[in-house]
């Protein structure tokens with residue numbers, strides 16, 4: 001059975017999410033703002049983030065599948081659930097759990113750009129710069145982490161651990 005080492009505890013996450021919400025509220029006051037939560041991994045983060053934003057917003061969801069060998073992303077991404085509303089002329093923030101190689105977000109941004117939003121930004125809870133393969137602009141970032149596989153706060157391993165209230169690293173028991 002693997003054990004889980006806490007990397008970022010619930011209190012640190014809550015504190016950071018509050019300040020991301022405040023930064024977004026400040027930058028987008030008066031804008032027609034849409035937050036797009038990328039499923040499934042960002043659902044917990046997005047749920048907390050929207051409650052830390054003090055301006056009117058709309059929320060939409062996008063689900064995608066990335067094809068690749070094992071845990072490695074290939075950059076070939078298929079949208080399996082698309083937005084329910086057009087984003088033309090709107091200010092858009094894509095909310096993602098983690099930017100790893102950057103390939104998924106790079107694909108999503110180029111896809112969303114074709115829909116002519118007024119602006120398009122990224123809010124990511126986590127970033128692993130060591131594994132970056134394409135440069136992705138991250139306008140709002142929670143935490144930079146090392147090259148470790150993390151679970152919890154929405155992130156899974158084989159669909160488990162999404163419900164952990166903190167972010168942890170899976171470790172094999174000795």
Ligand code: 5GP
Nearest residue numbers: 073099100101102103104148149150155156
């Ligand atoms: P990228 O295209 O940036 O390589 O991959 C992004 C996606 O890979 C994330 O949305 C997430 O689903 C998955 N991913 C990358 N690193 C991790 C990790 O450490 N833990 C988990 N659970 N998923 C990860």
